[in-house]
Amino acid sequence: MLESRNLHKVYNHGKKDIRVLKGIDLKVSAGSFVVVAGPSGAGKSTLLNILGGIDSPSEGKVFFEGEDIYSLSDVALSRMRNERIGFVFQFYHLLPEFTVLENVLMPAWINLGYKKAMLEDASGGGSLRKKASGLLVMAGLEARLGHFPSQLSGGEQQRVAIVRALMNNPRLLLCDEPTGNLDSVSGEAVISLIKKINRQENMTVVMVTHNLELARIADTVYYLKDGLLRNNQGG
Secondary structure, three states: OEEEEEEEEEEEEOOEEEEEEEEEEEEEOOOOEEEEEOOOOOOHHHHHHHHOOOOOOOEEEEEEOOEEHHHOOHHHHHHHHHHHEEEEOOOOOOOOOOOHHHHHHHHHHHHHOHHHHHHHHHHOOOHHHHHHHHHHHHOOOHHHOOOOHHHOOHHHHHHHHHHHHHOOOOOEEEEEOOOOOOOHHHHHHHHHHHHHHHHHOOOEEEEEEOOHHHHHHOOEEEEEEOOEEEEOOOO
16 A cells, blocks of 8 residues: 655755665555654654655655655645545644534545535535544544533544544554653553554554554554664564
8 A cells, every 4th residue: 555665865954964764665555553663863753754745755756555656746745645644643733713523624624625515514414524523423522522622631632633634534544653742541542543443444554653662553563763664573
């Protein structure tokens, strides 16, 4: 489903080049749960952003479902991200002026256009809102639909962010330190939700984290250090 070939990323700071990624080859099978672990500053977020089409590589290619994503136009790449990939970040990025339900609906509004989404929701008997509500119930947030982000705990906000990432039925979920700002109890709830989505929906998940304990939940574990990627067998 997802493959990187010889990925390099170099940042230029004045006269000095900082080589963050030094030839990353990675293959992710459909429906698998992959964790990329490593210390802070190792380039995990950079790798995830390149895999998700947010940041471009200095060298190398990324293929998603057989398509070279960096050969796409900016418009096509943006559409692919919105429709086929879900993103979950360490910081929740919920919009404070919107309710939980409205935050979850946001990707559908963006994808369809607000007016078209409203018409579709009305003609479909509130189908978009039913879908968003159902996802929130699945995440144990049925009592929070009308609340605003400021009224939620950190763990609840992260679960809303995960649900929002699922609204457009993505085939790939990319998670960047999803428990980084949470206590252990809230973190366990978030990881359980991601694992549930992976198993029940057969959704492909790639997670980057510095927390080595999370490696136990993955089908495959890689370690990123000094710009190089190794799997849990040392390859």
